[in-house]
Amino acid sequence: MADQELIEKLRATVGREYGRVNAWDEVNAPMIRHWCEVMGIDNPLYTDPAAARDAGYPDVVAPPAMLQVWGMAGLDLDNFAPGSTDANVFEILKDIEAYGYPGVVAVNSELSFDRYLHVGERLYYRSRIDQISEEKTTALGTGFFVTAIMxxxxxxxxxxxxxxxELLFRVFKFKPAERPKAAEPAAAKTDAPKAMRPLPGISDDSRFFWDGCREGKLLIQRCTACRTLQHPPAPVCSTCQSFELDHVQASGQGELYSFVVMHYPEVAPFEHPNPIGLIELDEGVRLVAGLVGVVPDDLKIGQRLQVEFNTFDGRLTLPQFRPVAG
Structure with a gap:
């Protein structure tokens, strides 16, 4: 359980706004060209002034995905352009770490763009702490999801x-989970142990899904704020960023959206060839699952499928999909 003093500090931080961070350079053609070369992008709007003018722009424009680039500090950490704020939107991470949460991992980043940027324009950004989750337990460990918006x-x-x-950037500041100690090597046996299916990583966010499988139910996570369904389960809604989530039972029916058939290498205990499908459920969510009762050469995109639950090694129940007759 998180320290109450830390909880109060985190609650007070949500909504805090920080001053501006200035770009080192104006939007300029050389940086655009170099970025396009690195990314392998050949859109003439970004590199050919004549093509850009024909499209109605006075000069080349910057690729929208470069938005974050203009405000970056450079190779030296926190070496921002003159006039920038000294405060850091992620300074709260140091406070969380002081309470025993040393780990940090980036979770996701989302860019949105209002228009193209033009050569000669000068940018800056302002940032704020948008959300800090309650203490969450994941496969990595226990901690807090911190969401900043620039x-x-x-x-x-x-x-x-x-x-x-706008840029949304989310990190997970956590206390790493304790790893089980390695078992003592067993005495040599004449019969090799039977290979078992690997167990999934289960967290507080995904436990409902695996519990449902054991009960023969295909449960899909739902945001109670915007009603969006999402899979795999996550600690936050990917559409509206809400932390208020529940789940609903899916019909288990859908169609084959895509698939692969694994032939090699052959890995025990899986049978080969091993068909794996990307199934689009009738509810609109896609998930990856094994395909059973199929001839790989007869698989067709769009064919109807129905979920069935199979238990392996007496400890793992998986949703798998079988073609619907007819």
């Missing part, structure tokens, strides 16, 4: 600065 603006001389995009 809003980007273009400086304007004769009117209010214009918002041009």
């Amino acid at each position: 809003t980007y603006f273009v400086e304007q001389d004769d009117r209010d600065d214009e918002r041009v995009g």
Whole structure:
């Protein structure tokens, strides 16, 4: 259980806003060209002034995905352009660490763009702590999901600065889970042990799914705020970022959206060839599962499937999908 003092500190941090961070350089063609070369992008709007003018722009424009690049510090950590704030939106991570949560991992990043950026424009961003979750337990360990939002603006001389995009960045600050100690080597046996199916990593966010499988139910996570269904389960809604989640039982019917057939290497205890499908459920969610009762050469995209639950090694129940007759 998290320290109450830490909980109060985290609650007080949500919504905190930080000052501006200035870009080192104006939007410029050389940086755009170098970025496109690295990313393997050949859109003429980004590299050919004539093509950009034909499309109605005064010069080349910057790829939208470069939005974050203009505000980066560079190789030296926190070496931001003059006039930038000294405060860091993720300073709260140091406070969490002081309470015994040393691990950190980036969870996801989402960019949104309002328009193209033009050569010569100068950017800055302002940031805020948008959300901090309650203490969560995952396969990595126990800790807090911290979500920051950076809003980007273009400086304007004769009117209010214009918002041009937003970056959501989420990290997990956690206390690593204790790993089980390695068992003492067993005495040599004449008969090799039977290979068993590996067990999935189960966290507080996904436990309902595996419990449902044992009961013969295909349960799908649902956001109670925007009603979006999502799979695999996550600690936060991927659509509206809400932490308020429950689950619903799916019909178990759907169609084959895509598939692969594993031939080699042959890994025990799986049978080969081993068909694996990406199934689109009738509820609109896709999930990966094994296909049973199929001839690999007869698999067809779009064919109807029905879930069935099979237990392996007396300890693991998996949802697998079988073609619907007819």
